[in-house]
Amino acid sequence: MSTTKKTVVADYLREALAKGVYRPGERLPGEEELAEELDVSRATARLGMRILQDEGRIAIHVGRGAYVADHQPIIHRATPTSRDDPGRLDSDYHARLRDAGYSNIDEKIKVSLDTMRPKIAKRLLNESEEQGPHGGLVVIRASEHFVDGSLWQSHVTYFPFSIASNTALMSPEYLEGGIGEVLRELGLHEEWNWDIVGARMPSQDEADAFGLAPGIPLLIQERVTYEGQRPLRFTETLMPANRHQLLYAGGDAPEELRVMHSDVNIFEH
Structure with a gap:
């Protein structure tokens, strides 16, 4: 699993969030769907999603999936x-x-x-x-x-x-x-x-x-x-x-x- 591929996943999600494709509180595609869409492994998709989690952009809930962070300052x-x-x-x-x-x-x-x-x-x-x-x-x-x-x-x-x-x-x-x-x-x-x-x-x-x-x-x-x-x-x-x-x-x-x-x-x- 290369750093380049997990970064591709992170960049893809970051761009989708910037364009408003997914709204605050909305569920994101799962690892399997992202892996298929971007032609990477599920493990790579998971690592890419964790980058966004570490940036505070998404919240990952075990068993429920990943959601866009609902920032309402x-x-x-x-x-x-x-x-x-x-x-x-x-x-x-x-x-x-x-x-x-x-x-x-x-x-x-x-x-x-x-x-x-x-x-x-x-x-x-x-x-x-x-x-x-x-x-x-x-x-x-x-x-x-x-x-x-x-x-x-x-x-x-x-x-x-x-x-x-x-x-x-x-x-x-x-x-x-x-x-x-x-x-x-x-x-x-x-x-x-x-x-x-x-x-x-x-x-x-x-x-x-x-x-x-x-x-x-x-x-x-x-x-x-x-x-x-x-x-x-x-x-x-x-x-x-x-x-x-x-x-x-x-x-x-x-x-x-x-x-x-x-x-x-x-x-x-």
């Missing part, structure tokens, strides 16, 4: 506004989850104090912070969101110790007005931000925590917010790519944008 509005908090799920998002058939939404918050890793220091330290007595300390506020008992999103927000020390940010409790409101009460105003969004494969621990099938990557959104040139917080959000899609809007986008485009799906054909 929920829109997450990533554009920051005066009311947005990257560590929260807004009420609109809750409504979209319920519309998609999910019901039980829960949040767990943990707060800790640690020294800054190089990655965190690179995003949070400016010259004044580095020279201060607590320049190497960071307050970490981790928020995990569970939907129907499964980990759905993970947000970790890092604050310079000089900002978060002895404030509500160090309490592992739900913040009614969000992190932004606490910062405003401290006299700090988030004036601008930058975001980076990328994707990577999860570690085994992450795959287990999120309950991810083989081949499903994580979306990683990083955001640093500033007052002038002073970094106020750095938030890293982890989201399974098959459950989320990020919506960025520019200009004078209406507030109801998330509702208007709630049925947009990057996996549709």
Whole structure:
């Protein structure tokens, strides 16, 4: 069984999915049918299908066959506004989850104090912070969101110790007005931000925590917010790519944008 032949099978299926020949949730041809269609052995057809399974494109169920993965991601509005908090799920998002058939939404918050890793220091330290007595300390506020008992999103927000020390940010409790409101009460105003969004494969621990099938990557959104040139917080959000899609809007986008485009799906054909 050559690598070339199993790749032919994988490419054939990949092209069929791209053209929408098989819809999400639809059963694919079996090994025997694929083998006959492509003039390969059943073992080769099986290996080709496993490539697509490892990519997260199909799901193989023993005794039932292979099915097109039914990716129905929920829109997450990533554009920051005066009311947005990257560590929260807004009420609109809750409504979209319920519309998609999910019901039980829960949040767990943990707060800790640690020294800054190089990655965190690179995003949070400016010259004044580095020279201060607590320049190497960071307050970490981790928020995990569970939907129907499964980990759905993970947000970790890092604050310079000089900002978060002895404030509500160090309490592992739900913040009614969000992190932004606490910062405003401290006299700090988030004036601008930058975001980076990328994707990577999860570690085994992450795959287990999120309950991810083989081949499903994580979306990683990083955001640093500033007052002038002073970094106020750095938030890293982890989201399974098959459950989320990020919506960025520019200009004078209406507030109801998330509702208007709630049925947009990057996996549709």
